[in-house]
Amino acid sequence: MTVKQLKITVFIASLIPACLLVFALFTNKLGVNPIEILTRETGLWALKFLVLTLAITPLRWLTGWNLLVSIRRMLGLYVFFYALIHMLLYLWLDQFFDVGEIIKDIIKRPFITIGFFTFSSLIPLVMTSNNAMMKKLGGKRWKRLHQLTYLIAVASCVHFYMLVKADKLEPLIYGSVILALLGIRLYKYLAKQSSAKMAVART
Amino acid sequence: MLIRKNKHGELSESEVTDHQVYLNRRQFLNTSATIATASLLPLGLAAAKTNAEPSYTDLISTDYAAGEQTSTFEEITTYNNFYEFSTNKTAPALMATEFPDKSQPWKVTIDGECDKPGDYHYDDLIRPFTMEERIYRFRCVEGWSMVIPWVGFSLAELIKRAQPNSRAKYVEFTTLFDPKQMPGQNRKVLDWPYVEGLRIDEAMNPLTLMAVGIYGQELLGQNGAPIRLVVPWKYGFKSIKSIVRIRFVESLPVSSWMKSGPREYGFFSNVNPEVDHPRWSQSRERRIGDFLKRKTLMFNGYEEQVAHLYSNMDLRKNF
Numbered sequence: 001m002t003v004k005q006l007k008i009t010v011f012i013a014s015l016i017p018a019c020l021l022v023f024a025l026f027t028n029k030l031g032v033n034p035i036e037i038l039t040r041e042t043g044l045w046a047l048k049f050l051v052l053t054l055a056i057t058p059l060r061w062l063t064g065w066n067l068l069v070s071i072r073r074m075l076g077l078y079v080f081f082y083a084l085i086h087m088l089l090y091l092w093l094d095q096f097f098d099v100g101e102i103i104k105d106i107i108k109r110p111f112i113t114i115g116f117f118t119f120s121s122l123i124p125l126v127m128t129s130n131n132a133m134m135k136k137l138g139g140k141r142w143k144r145l146h147q148l149t150y151l152i153a154v155a156s157c158v159h160f161y162m163l164v165k166a167d168k169l170e171p172l173i174y175g176s177v178i179l180a181l182l183g184i185r186l187y188k189y190l191a192k193q194s195s196a197k198m199a200v201a202r203t
Numbered sequence: 204m205l206i207r208k209n210k211h212g213e214l215s216e217s218e219v220t221d222h223q224v225y226l227n228r229r230q231f232l233n234t235s236a237t238i239a240t241a242s243l244l245p246l247g248l249a250a251a252k253t254n255a256e257p258s259y260t261d262l263i264s265t266d267y268a269a270g271e272q273t274s275t276f277e278e279i280t281t282y283n284n285f286y287e288f289s290t291n292k293t294a295p296a297l298m299a300t301e302f303p304d305k306s307q308p309w310k311v312t313i314d315g316e317c318d319k320p321g322d323y324h325y326d327d328l329i330r331p332f333t334m335e336e337r338i339y340r341f342r343c344v345e346g347w348s349m350v351i352p353w354v355g356f357s358l359a360e361l362i363k364r365a366q367p368n369s370r371a372k373y374v375e376f377t378t379l380f381d382p383k384q385m386p387g388q389n390r391k392v393l394d395w396p397y398v399e400g401l402r403i404d405e406a407m408n409p410l411t412l413m414a415v416g417i418y419g420q421e422l423l424g425q426n427g428a429p430i431r432l433v434v435p436w437k438y439g440f441k442s443i444k445s446i447v448r449i450r451f452v453e454s455l456p457v458s459s460w461m462k463s464g465p466r467e468y469g470f471f472s473n474v475n476p477e478v479d480h481p482r483w484s485q486s487r488e489r490r491i492g493d494f495l496k497r498k499t500l501m502f503n504g505y506e507e508q509v510a511h512l513y514s515n516m517d518l519r520k521n522f
Contacts, residue, residue: 031293032278032491033347096495109482162482165345166463167290167392 299424354416
């Protein structure tokens with residue numbers, strides 16, 4: 001598979017959840033409270049794409065399939081795509097764009113505060129996602145900025161965990177997967193540190 | 204005379220889903236471990252209803268919802284918080300089709316601080332009472348609401364027959380515990396069995412209803428068959444479903460939700476737009492089927508009938 005074919009496939013596949021939701025909405029298949037389902041599902045899909053984005057690097061280490069890196073940016077942008085719809089649904093159908101109410105909500109409700117922070121943190125990442133910005137920032141700085149993804153991932157899970165009424169199973173599953181994906185990175189980092197130290201000691 | 208407003212729930216014979224299809228669907232739902240996908244499944248089937256004759260006819264009907272449009276049969280029977288089956292709101296309608304098991308007669312125990320305790324078969328329990336239809340607003344703590352035409356009788360009538368003594372300060376209600384019938388109880392999402400309670404004066408209030416039906420038909424499993432409580436000025440979770448025990452007690456009963464989140468769910472849980480849930484505002488609600496939200500009413504619009512019960516109480520502290 002060429003890079004181009006892979007990219008087109010992933011691009012189309014990533015749109016399927018959105019298409020299914022729109023189709024279900026217009027064929028009355030979202031039940032009697034479609035707004036609740038749309039808000040929840042778009043939030044969940046943002047989280048799922050976040051997991052996929054974070055899985056790319058470990059998968060590459062595991063499989064050696066370096067082509068994977070070429071779809072990471074697109075997956076990251078889909079996180080933003082679903083999170084944006086999620087956010088707009090909240091601003092529109094929950095708050096009806098009442099700025100006063102929204103600000104009050106963000107200050108008063110920790111899970112909204114975290115959700116808002118998480119969404120805002122995605123913006124600089126989206127803005128610096130093109131090649132030109134990457135070059136302008138320089139690889140090292142760009143990489144450090146985009147490590148914000150780790151914080152976003154943890155915050156998303158906290159947001160999810162806090163809004164659930166009693167059944168915490170689903171947010172805990174997402175949380176564990178994300179912690180595992182971050183744990184692999186930490187392990188690799190520490191291993192690299194110690195082997196570098198060993199190398200220094202040997203010389 | 205009961206005027207049936209049910210338009211959406213009724214289907215002609217040809218439209219009723221083939222039973223096998225229906226069963227397969229349920230199986231699919233049970234086996235698919237991902238609850239999340241359930242929300243994307245078509246719900247049309249769950250709404251399919253046999254064209255059963257109404258079980259209760261010629262009821263006196265009283266509208267306690269100021270003429271507000273009643274929710275449809277489909278809305279009331281496909282969107283249910285019934286954690287004994289699942290924490291997914293669309294799942295109970297699919298999972299409770301055979302609930303309660305008709306081969307085991309439903310029994311209700313009335314005991315505690317009263318002179319006439321006893322174990323009753325469901326039929327014997329309800330026989331003495333005159334059924335009526337009452338249209339009540341129903342406000343969920345999550346911020347959505349419906350208008351439901353219940354069939355039932357005043358809890359006060361039942362209490363009078365049980366003759367509570369002077370130590371009976373509260374009434375405690377318990378839901379059936381039977382994980383075979385209610386698979387959601389296999390997971391300890393709440394401390395089963397579900398327990399709720401009312402102060403005796405709340406329980407005696409004429410608005411407090413023991414419900415056995417909706418839209419003139421017997422309650423469906425997902426709505427808390429065969430008998431449930433309805434306290435229209437309190438958040439929906441107070442209206443405990445599928446009751447097997449009613450006990451008169453001297454000290455305040457600790458409800459399942461109080462145990463689960465004492466900071467978030469109080470004993471009274473009166474609908475109050477001024478007192479927010481710690482995690483979300485209670486000032487507005489979305490009536491199921493509406494696009495815009497509406498303002499939540501004090502005591503869910505039943506201030507006139509119940510405000511006197513709380514006249515000397517700080518409702519912020521006694522949430």
